Amino acid sequence: MLYKTGVEYGDYTVNHVLGCSHGCKYPCYAYLLARRFGRVKNYEEWCSPILAINALELVQKELPNLKDKIKSVHLCFTTDPFMYGYSEISSMSVDIIDEINRYGIPCTALTKGVLPSRLYQTSKMNSYGITLISLNEEYREKYEHGSATYHDRISSLKKLHDQGYKTWVSIEPYPTPNIIEQDLSEILDAIDFVDRIIFGRLNYNAKVTEYKDYQKYYDSLVCLVNDFCENRKIDCHIKDGTSSKLYPDKDGGGLSVPH
Numbered sequence: 331m332l333y334k335t336g337v338e339y340g341d342y343t344v345n346h347v348l349g350c351s352h353g354c355k356y357p358c359y360a361y362l363l364a365r366r367f368g369r370v371k372n373y374e375e376w377c378s379p380i381l382a383i384n385a386l387e388l389v390q391k392e393l394p395n396l397k398d399k400i401k402s403v404h405l406c407f408t409t410d411p412f413m414y415g416y417s418e419i420s421s422m423s424v425d426i427i428d429e430i431n432r433y434g435i436p437c438t439a440l441t442k443g444v445l446p447s448r449l450y451q452t453s454k455m456n457s458y459g460i461t462l463i464s465l466n467e468e469y470r471e472k473y474e475h476g477s478a479t480y481h482d483r484i485s486s487l488k489k490l491h492d493q494g495y496k497t498w499v500s501i502e503p504y505p506t507p508n509i510i511e512q513d514l515s516e517i518l519d520a521i522d523f524v525d526r527i528i529f530g531r532l533n534y535n536a537k538v539t540e541y542k543d544y545q546k547y548y549d550s551l552v553c554l555v556n557d558f559c560e561n562r563k564i565d566c567h568i569k570d571g572t573s574s575k576l577y578p579d580k581d582g583g584g585l586s587v588p589h
């Protein structure tokens with residue numbers, strides 16, 4: 331259940347659910363992988379999540395052997411730990427976080443659902459995040475139709491910030507203007523209280539490369555995000571392959587992880 335991840339900002343991870351009802355259509359990289367390796371047959375199956383009901387027991391069994399190797403655990407890279415409308419998944423995620431914290435190991439979590447109030451009782455060494463790539467509800471309905479509204483996501487994150495937790499936002503996969511015309515500054519202003527922002531381009535979608543000068547566009551957004559973070563003393567991470575200048579693409583597109 332606990333395994334080391336190869337992605338950019340991860341150490342160990344737990345992915346205790348197969349599938350995700352949020353059903354993102356950017357497309358979702360986790361879905362593409364699950365289909366490729368035969369774990370799900372189609373999109374409908376992907377959107378009907380299956381919780382590993384023994385996930386907590388497995389984590390309890392594995393932690394004593396792994397505890398000295400693990401610096402942090404991320405929930406989740408291939409599903410959503412606080413899937414909207416699935417309280418049993420959220421509840422299991424909090425139980426797993428508590429169990430990992432018992433060994434002095436911090437957790438990070440990222441969601442397109444709502445961060446539950448049960449997290450207020452968890453250790454302050456954890457940090458909690460949401461994905462936010464727009465404020466436009468029509469866009470959310472089209473591309474992330476099973477997820478929580480942007481307003482509810484931000485408000486659950488703000489409450490955790492007010493409770494003294496470190497909070498972060500993943501602005502990825504950020505779309506080009508031929509997909510949606512929007513102002514990134516407005517999105518940044520809506521989450522100016524967070525401790526960390528991760529910004530990344532949209533991958534695996536032909537519309538991006540159809541947009542003339544898409545690389546210049548992403549380069550200008552990277553400057554905007556960097557300036558915003560610098561002015562507000564917010565930690566900033568630009569995903570590989572997003573900017574041509576600061577972070578040249580080494581692996582042909584960068585690894586686009588979910589959320």
Ligand code: SF4
Pocket residue numbers: 349350351352353354358359360361408409410442588589
């Ligand atoms: S991108 Fe994340 S939230 Fe969306 S379907 Fe994939 S795993 Fe779920």
